[in-house]
Each structure stands twice: as structure tokens, then as C-alpha cells.
Amino acid sequence: MKKILTTLIALCAITAYSQETPNTHRIEGTLIGAKNGDRIELTAGRQRESAVITNEKFVLNFTMAQPDQIRLLPPGGGMQFQMFLQQPGTVKFTAELGTTNMGRGFPGDDTSRTVNTFTNVVLEGDPVKDWNFYTNYSRNAGEGETRGRGREALIATIKQHPDSPLSGWLLNMNLSSQNQYEMAKELYEGLSEKGKQSHYAQLFKRTLDEHAKVAASKGAPAPAFTFIDKDGKTISLSDFKGKYVLLDFWGSWCGPCRQSHPKMVAQYEKYKDKNFEIIGLAEERNAAIEVWLQAIEDDKIGGWRHINLRTEENRSKREEVLANYNVRAFPTKVLINPNGEIMMTNVGSSAEIDAKLEEVFGK
Numbered sequence: 001m002k003k004i005l006t007t008l009i010a011l012c013a014i015t016a017y018s019q020e021t022p023n024t025h026r027i028e029g030t031l032i033g034a035k036n037g038d039r040i041e042l043t044a045g046r047q048r049e050s051a052v053i054t055n056e057k058f059v060l061n062f063t064m065a066q067p068d069q070i071r072l073l074p075p076g077g078g079m080q081f082q083m084f085l086q087q088p089g090t091v092k093f094t095a096e097l098g099t100t101n102m103g104r105g106f107p108g109d110d111t112s113r114t115v116n117t118f119t120n121v122v123l124e125g126d127p128v129k130d131w132n133f134y135t136n137y138s139r140n141a142g143e144g145e146t147r148g149r150g151r152e153a154l155i156a157t158i159k160q161h162p163d164s165p166l167s168g169w170l171l172n173m174n175l176s177s178q179n180q181y182e183m184a185k186e187l188y189e190g191l192s193e194k195g196k197q198s199h200y201a202q203l204f205k206r207t208l209d210e211h212a213k214v215a216a217s218k219g220a221p222a223p224a225f226t227f228i229d230k231d232g233k234t235i236s237l238s239d240f241k242g243k244y245v246l247l248d249f250w251g252s253w254c255g256p257c258r259q260s261h262p263k264m265v266a267q268y269e270k271y272k273d274k275n276f277e278i279i280g281l282a283e284e285r286n287a288a289i290e291v292w293l294q295a296i297e298d299d300k301i302g303g304w305r306h307i308n309l310r311t312e313e314n315r316s317k318r319e320e321v322l323a324n325y326n327v328r329a330f331p332t333k334v335l336i337n338p339n340g341e342i343m344m345t346n347v348g349s350s351a352e353i354d355a356k357l358e359e360v361f362g363k
Helices: 002-023 126-140 144-159 165-174 178-189 199-217 255-259 261-271 290-297 315-324 351-361
Strands: 024-032 039-044 047-052 056-062 070-074 083-087 091-102 113-122 226-228 235-236 244-250 276-282 305-308 332-336 341-345
Touching: 024 039, 039 056, 047 056, 083 091, 083 113, 083 126, 083 165, 091 126, 113 126, 126 144, 126 165, 126 235, 144 165, 144 178, 165 178, 165 199, 178 199, 178 341, 226 315, 244 255, 244 261, 244 351, 255 261, 261 276, 261 351, 290 305, 332 351, 341 351
Parallel strands: 024 091, 244 276, 276 305
Antiparallel strands: 024 056, 039 047, 039 070, 070 083, 091 113, 226 235, 244 332, 332 341
16 A cells, blocks of 8 residues: 555656646846845746845746746846747856946936846857847848848748747737738748647737738728717718728727827828818727817817717627727728728728828829
């Protein structure tokens, strides 16, 4: 009986270890210039860990459910350092504790801020091998502005690491815009089956499927709708047949939505006498009607018709119109031609729609 019990305990220990090991991570760090008793902090999703530095050394042990990004915060706070861990294991982290000038604080504050940062960082270990490739390629690829190098590094990393969870994460974090659908689709399809099974690649696939619906809607009849506008009048899409119509799905709470309004005001003034109309469809969440109306006034967008999808008379049809136009983020803008067909849909940036309007009406 004792032998059986011992065997069972051993089996339980092995089972527990096998369940824990896939998620176990360790960072063995050296931070040159740190003092004894300084504390370094780690953020991994919602998890927070910290370690005391002794003789410039520290160790952080933690677990994660799947490969993911983590961040390290230097002693005393300051600039975070981020890395992506593609598999469990040990990372050797070596850096110097430095400072950087963050410039001025709030407007009107002339005081520059100096904060702690990690300098001359070196990462070693299998968990960060693809991350090292990405950061090194980004640092060294080509000439010109940082964004260009970053894009080149992004594409190269995904193409050269089709099995890596990092590729799914990069897709999810950088290519989730509708405007990047064709490139994103090509890069996703280039992943191996293993790469497509990673957590972030699966999240990205859902986004890609939604973008596919939008892409397929180009040239299709624009779904009809009828609502009550801010003045209490009935408004239907069919009222605008024979015109170019720009649907603006926005909200008073949405910064990017409102940042796009000055450009839209200029477009409206320029094209309103050339068979062009705008309809604003606001997703106001739980905001008061007064907040929405004040946003219209503040942004000087009262020249066109406005619908609040959350008002009592409109909310029953709210989900239908959002689903019909595949609105998953704000702002979403949809351009419809005089035949009532969808010409294009932009999520976030409206650069393509802006260019199309110039093409149709002239600069």
C-alpha cells in the first residue's frame, strides 16, 4: 500500500509539473548601475511581479497562459522595456540603468523631466530569439523614417517566421485596420498551420473575417435604413438616391472620430453643391442627448443630417444598421455612389475616401 501511495504521489507531482511547465518563464537579469535594494517590476497582461536587486542581479519567475508581450519597469519608474516571449524558458537580460529627458510635461510646464530607462539592452534565450530578429531588423533595415523601417521589419519578420506566435501578435497589433486588409490577408495566409493556431493569430483571423465582409460589400447595394434625426424628422437612405453619400459612424466620446470632423467640414463645404451629402450616425453609448448635441455644435458639423442610434425611437434598429454596415470600430466611414452602391469603407483613417472624393469631384 505504501509503495502504491508513493507511486501515486510521484505521478501527481509529475502531472502537476507537466501542467505548470509550459507556462513557466524566468528572467535572469543584470542591471548595471542599480543599487542593492532597488526593485524592478514586470507586467505580463494583468499579472504584476517584482524583484529586489542584489549586486546588480535579479530573478523574475512568472507564468503566462500563452506567448505574449511583457514589460519591465526600471527602479524608481520611468521608460518601460518591452519584449515578446514566444515560448516558456529562461531569458538572460543585461542592461545599464540610465536616464532620459522626457522634455516638458503638461502645456505651460517648462520643467523638463528626467526619468530612468534601460540602455544597452541585450537579450539572450530561445523565448526571445524571434523578438531579437524583429527589433534588430527594425533598427538596421534601410534608411529613412522610423515608420518605414518598422513596416519593413514587420513584413520580414512575419514572412521569415511563419511558425512563430510573434507573427500572429505582430499581425494583430499592427495590421488590424480595414485599409490594410489585402496585405494582412496575404501575410496571414503565409503562416504555417502551427502559426495560425497561436493565440494572437486566431484573434487576428476573426478580424480578417470581418474585413473580408467589408471587402466583399464593395459594389453591393447599400443596406436601407430609416431613422429619426436630431430634429425629429424621418430620414431614410433612399431619400438621397442619385447622390454621393458619406455615412459617418461616430460618437461624441471618440477622439479619432472628432479629429476627422474638420476635414469633413471642409469636404462638405467644397462638394455639397456637387451632389454630395453626409449623414452622421452616432453611437452614443450611454451619453446624454445634450452631450451629443454639444459635440455637433462644437465640431461645427451641423450642416448635415444627424442620427443618434441610442435614442428611444432609434435603438431598436441600431444593431441592424451596425451589423449591415459591419461597423466594429469607430470612426467607420462608408461612401455610397448615386446608384446606391457601396464604393468603399474605411475604419479609422479615411485617406482612401478622401482621395476618392477628390477623384470624383476634383481638388
